[in-house]
Amino acid sequence: MFRGFRSLFRALKARQDFEQGMTEELRSHIERHTDDLIRSGVSPEEAARQAQIEFGGINTVQEQCRESRWLHPFDELGRQTRYAARLLRKTPGFTITGLVTLAVCLGANLTIFAVIDSVLLRPLPFPHADRLVTMFNSYPKAGVERDGSSITNYYERRGRIPAFEGLALYRFATAIVGDAGATEREQIALVSPDFFPTLGVDLRMGRNFSEDETSVQTDRVVILTDRYWREQFAADTQVIGRQIRMNGVPDTVIGVLPPDFRFLSSQAKLYFPYSSRPEQRLPSERHSGGNSRQLIARLRPGATLSQAQAQIDAQNATLEADDPQAKMMADAGFRTVVAPLHADHVAEVRPTLLLLQAGSLTLLLIGAVNLINLLLIRANGRAKEMALRQALGASRLHVVSEVIVETTLLTLAGGALGLAAGAAGIRLLAVFGADRLPLGSQIAFNMRMAGVAFLGAAVLGLALALPVAWFALHGHLAAAIQSESRGGTASRAAQRLRHGFVVAQIALAFVLLAGAGLLGLSLERAMSVSPGFRPDHVLTGQISLPRSAYRNGAARLAFNAALLREVARQPGVSGVGVVNNVPLSGNSGKSSATVKGHVDRPGESARGNYSYGVDGDYFAAMGFSLREGRFLNAGDSRRTDRVCVVDEDFAHYYWPGESALGQRLFDGLAATDDSQAFTVVGVVGAVKQAGLTDDVAQGAVYYPYSSRSDDSLFVVVRTTLPPESLGLALQKVVRQIDPQLPISDVRSMDARIGDSLAAQRSPAVLAALFSLIAVLLTAVGTYGVLSYAVALRRGEIGVRMALGALPRQIRAQFLTLALRLLTAGLVLGVAGALLAGRAMRTLLFHVAPMHLPVLAGTAAAVALVSFLACLVPSHRAARISPMEGLSHRQ
Amino acid sequence: MPKSADLLPGTLDMLILKAISLEQLHGYGVLLRIKQISGGALEIPQGSLYPALYRLEHQGLIASEWGQSQNNRRAKYYTLTSIGRHRLREETAGWNRLAIAMTAALNTAPGEI
Numbered sequence A: 001m002f003r004g005f006r007s008l009f010r011a012l013k014a015r016q017d018f019e020q021g022m023t024e025e026l027r028s029h030i031e032r033h034t035d036d037l038i039r040s041g042v043s044p045e046e047a048a049r050q051a052q053i054e055f056g057g058i059n060t061v062q063e064q065c066r067e068s069r070w071l072h073p074f075d076e077l078g079r080q081t082r083y084a085a086r087l088l089r090k091t092p093g094f095t096i097t098g099l100v101t102l103a104v105c106l107g108a109n110l111t112i113f114a115v116i117d118s119v120l121l122r123p124l125p126f127p128h129a130d131r132l133v134t135m136f137n138s139y140p141k142a143g144v145e146r147d148g149s150s151i152t153n154y155y156e157r158r159g160r161i162p163a164f165e166g167l168a169l170y171r172f173a174t175a176i177v178g179d180a181g182a183t184e185r186e187q188i189a190l191v192s193p194d195f196f197p198t199l200g201v202d203l204r205m206g207r208n209f210s211e212d213e214t215s216v217q218t219d220r221v222v223i224l225t226d227r228y229w230r231e232q233f234a235a236d237t238q239v240i241g242r243q244i245r246m247n248g249v250p251d252t253v254i255g256v257l258p259p260d261f262r263f264l265s266s267q268a269k270l271y272f273p274y275s276s277r278p279e280q281r282l283p284s285e286r287h288s289g290g291n292s293r294q295l296i297a298r299l300r301p302g303a304t305l306s307q308a309q310a311q312i313d314a315q316n317a318t319l320e321a322d323d324p325q326a327k328m329m330a331d332a333g334f335r336t337v338v339a340p341l342h343a344d345h346v347a348e349v350r351p352t353l354l355l356l357q358a359g360s361l362t363l364l365l366i367g368a369v370n371l372i373n374l375l376l377i378r379a380n381g382r383a384k385e386m387a388l389r390q391a392l393g394a395s396r397l398h399v400v401s402e403v404i405v406e407t408t409l410l411t412l413a414g415g416a417l418g419l420a421a422g423a424a425g426i427r428l429l430a431v432f433g434a435d436r437l438p439l440g441s442q443i444a445f446n447m448r449m450a451g452v453a454f455l456g457a458a459v460l461g462l463a464l465a466l467p468v469a470w471f472a473l474h475g476h477l478a479a480a481i482q483s484e485s486r487g488g489t490a491s492r493a494a495q496r497l498r499h500g501f502v503v504a505q506i507a508l509a510f511v512l513l514a515g516a517g518l519l520g521l522s523l524e525r526a527m528s529v530s531p532g533f534r535p536d537h538v539l540t541g542q543i544s545l546p547r548s549a550y551r552n553g554a555a556r557l558a559f560n561a562a563l564l565r566e567v568a569r570q571p572g573v574s575g576v577g578v579v580n581n582v583p584l585s586g587n588s589g590k591s592s593a594t595v596k597g598h599v600d601r602p603g604e605s606a607r608g609n610y611s612y613g614v615d616g617d618y619f620a621a622m623g624f625s626l627r628e629g630r631f632l633n634a635g636d637s638r639r640t641d642r643v644c645v646v647d648e649d650f651a652h653y654y655w656p657g658e659s660a661l662g663q664r665l666f667d668g669l670a671a672t673d674d675s676q677a678f679t680v681v682g683v684v685g686a687v688k689q690a691g692l693t694d695d696v697a698q699g700a701v702y703y704p705y706s707s708r709s710d711d712s713l714f715v716v717v718r719t720t721l722p723p724e725s726l727g728l729a730l731q732k733v734v735r736q737i738d739p740q741l742p743i744s745d746v747r748s749m750d751a752r753i754g755d756s757l758a759a760q761r762s763p764a765v766l767a768a769l770f771s772l773i774a775v776l777l778t779a780v781g782t783y784g785v786l787s788y789a790v791a792l793r794r795g796e797i798g799v800r801m802a803l804g805a806l807p808r809q810i811r812a813q814f815l816t817l818a819l820r821l822l823t824a825g826l827v828l829g830v831a832g833a834l835l836a837g838r839a840m841r842t843l844l845f846h847v848a849p850m851h852l853p854v855l856a857g858t859a860a861a862v863a864l865v866s867f868l869a870c871l872v873p874s875h876r877a878a879r880i881s882p883m884e885g886l887s888h889r890q
Numbered sequence B: 001m002p003k004s005a006d007l008l009p010g011t012l013d014m015l016i017l018k019a020i021s022l023e024q025l026h027g028y029g030v031l032l033r034i035k036q037i038s039g040g041a042l043e044i045p046q047g048s049l050y051p052a053l054y055r056l057e058h059q060g061l062i063a064s065e066w067g068q069s070q071n072n073r074r075a076k077y078y079t080l081t082s083i084g085r086h087r088l089r090e091e092t093a094g095w096n097r098l099a100i101a102m103t104a105a106l107n108t109a110p111g112e113i
Helices: A002-039 A044-055 A058-068 A072-090 A092-121 A151-157 A195-199 A226-233 A305-320 A326-331 A341-346 A350-381 A383-391 A396-431 A447-474 A477-482 A489-527 A553-569 A618-622 A634-638 A648-654 A723-737 A749-756 A758-792 A794-802 A807-839 A852-878 A882-888 B011-022 B027-037 B046-058 B082-106
Strands: A132-138 A164-177 A184-191 A221-224 A243-246 A249-256 A270-273 A293-299 A335-340 A538-544 A573-579 A590-595 A608-616 A626-629 A643-647 A664-667 A678-684 A700-704 A712-719 A743-748 B062-068 B074-080
Touching (some): A002 A044, A002 A058, A002 B027, A002 B074, A044 A058, A044 B046, A058 A072, A058 B046, A072 A396, A092 A350, A092 A396, A092 A447, A092 A758, A132 A305, A132 A341, A151 A164, A151 A293, A151 A305, A195 A293, A243 A270, A293 A305, A305 A335, A335 A341, A350 A383, A350 A807, A383 A447, A396 A447, A447 A489, A489 A807, A489 A852, A538 A723, A538 A749, A553 A573, A553 A608, A553 A712, A553 A723, A618 A712, A626 A648, A643 A648, A648 A678, A648 A700, A664 A700, A723 A743, A743 A749, A758 A794, A794 A807, A794 A882, B046 B062
Parallel strands (some): A221 A249, A643 A678
Antiparallel strands (some): A132 A293, A132 A335, A164 A184, A221 A270, A243 A249, A538 A743, A573 A712, A590 A608, A590 A664, A626 A678, A643 A700
């Protein structure tokens, strides 16, 4: 940027020096000549006069000198720019309309581009990031498309896949960090020693994890992110060797990461070694992935994704050969999928972002068409001047360059405004949750955006100039000059062009509005889906129990008991329960249950189902409906008989047409000893687990908390008060039980449901905004063109009125024209909307891409707005007095 | 004063290069030198001198630098560059060939065919 300024400044300085030097040289030439003439006896005045005459016009000579130096084109450009600026200043209405249109359209595009750029385009901040891949296990026939990777997978694949240069295992988690009384719940990551080398990241100081530190006894070391190092250690360079308490146990700092280190969207501030016990690495654990454990790998230079995929497939086949579970896994469609890391990370949001960019580009197209029409109208007003100037010898190049300079000046100014609008738009996007997108925290105004704005504005300037220049060159000279009125044969082609553009505009606005309609309808359908429980008046919060203090299930149950007792005492609480994951939290995991006595039907495989451990009155607190039997309660976790509750989807799948009560099942993939079986004591209504738009009835099993305790739990409180008002009390209760434990993510279920719809809501709202602007622009465009059509024919209309035409006939004439344009626009629009609907099918929820009510509504809205825009000009036409017909022909 | 000849197109550049090749000159000096070495037969229209100088400088055939003249006036002096010297040699040779051929052609008498 500064370099750009400096070179511009130098060029300007050089230019000034050139002018000064030239003036001095020419003047001294004339002076010498004058002196010589005086010496030869001519009087001083006569000598000066003669020297001037012999030299010729000094301005002409200077101009020729500049031409010799190729400075001429720049001078011409400057002149044309000044001229264009003057013309634009003289028509403030046009200029302001144009600038506002450009600012809005370019601003919208730049905003969306900023998101696309940081999420989809910019490579991950690692060397040769295109060689980074991830992989996950998939069991599609069991309803589990994606299940992360297991620790066994990591140890079996490490060093054995030739296409990989490095392979690493990681898991995100949270931990309670700090000394007693000053604890903080922090995002952390557990990574294998090869994690940083695989990414190609060197530590800023200290050392990486060693292989010794991957066993559970010797893993008390930590690597700090730059941010944590600055915040907690004030960037102390002697930090290596100091200690941090994690979950109450001291860990030694062994390294600090570089400042720009950022792994995907992770907020982890501390990195710990991924330690495991030998039994977690056994072949029997091969399929116990779970979505939290992930593998990344770096392809060797020259190796391809498909080679890696083939090698993984081959290894899986070899390993499965002597795996007792092999048959079951094959039935489940087991496969390991290798995918590019970046693309995989953003795969879910990619279609939405591309759709929004397409929408904003359509908006830009509508705006551009508007501007072209306005420019054509302006050019028509100047057709005679143009023709005259060409007749007098102005070159075609000159005419064209003048048009280009004018439109480019306009678009560059509009681009600058658009850049400001885009910068504001990025702030606004945070409201739509853009920073929660994968890689979304990097969305920011930057020089790339400015570059794109400049480039876009310049290209747009050229594009706008084309039709106008064409018109200026192809206007029939003689006709334009001769014609006394402004309309001539020249303008008929231009008129057709303008009308064509109005049709295009209507069609594009139709497409945008129809698309927004489909998204809006999808959102509405998603919002009206019943989650299966009663989310009103429910407050939830997450608590992590550190393994060090809550070593076993008994300790956790004791904590639960205290928590349930204390919370129930709070005023307004009508029910309280504990669950290891609430629905719609975005990370409900699936596992398998084996039903006793169930014989697999042909082609059937093990099914993944949602599994939960619950304590207290979870079902009542969350507002589940009971179909059969009874809910689980606190007592079930504290008795020895093993019971469980299933949801109706699970019951219908395994026991169609009979009662589920009294049936028995095992938690896991195999039917083990009968003493391990759980007896179904109740059937509850199915709830939406992963999201409201989740259509797959996968089934769920709810076990007593004692059988499925976890180091993280959610407390669920039903209250008669507004749920948020209970937040502080909840926090206080937890602190009273254990001052070390923070409670986090305290939100009402209504808020969780709202957030879970962000992926539907934000695009719908943005699309609605775009289409609103589009329709507005179309109205302005239609109005402008129709008004101009009326203005062109004032004389003709006046004469017709004088000859007895009725105002309503005149009005009908223009309304017919408007109707013709509208009809053509709508027909094209419907075609476009059908294509757009098909393209966005994956983003729709329970709405067909071709939705007749949406199309009809869109048509009505577009027709109404365009028609209103035509009404005023038509009405004006009808009120032209006969006198004007006479006076107009000056 | 001898009868002055009109400049043929393209000869102005040649003359300027020749004048400068003899000695470094300022613009007015170039004018006088051409007049002098052509025995007063060639007179350059003053207005066309400077565009030509600027063009030649832009082409890298001559270079310029500000200095002091004998009467202590600031002046811009032109010198020939090596490319310019090369060009002058080529053009001179070309011109000589043309002149010999033209002279031979124009002096042909009817009997010599």
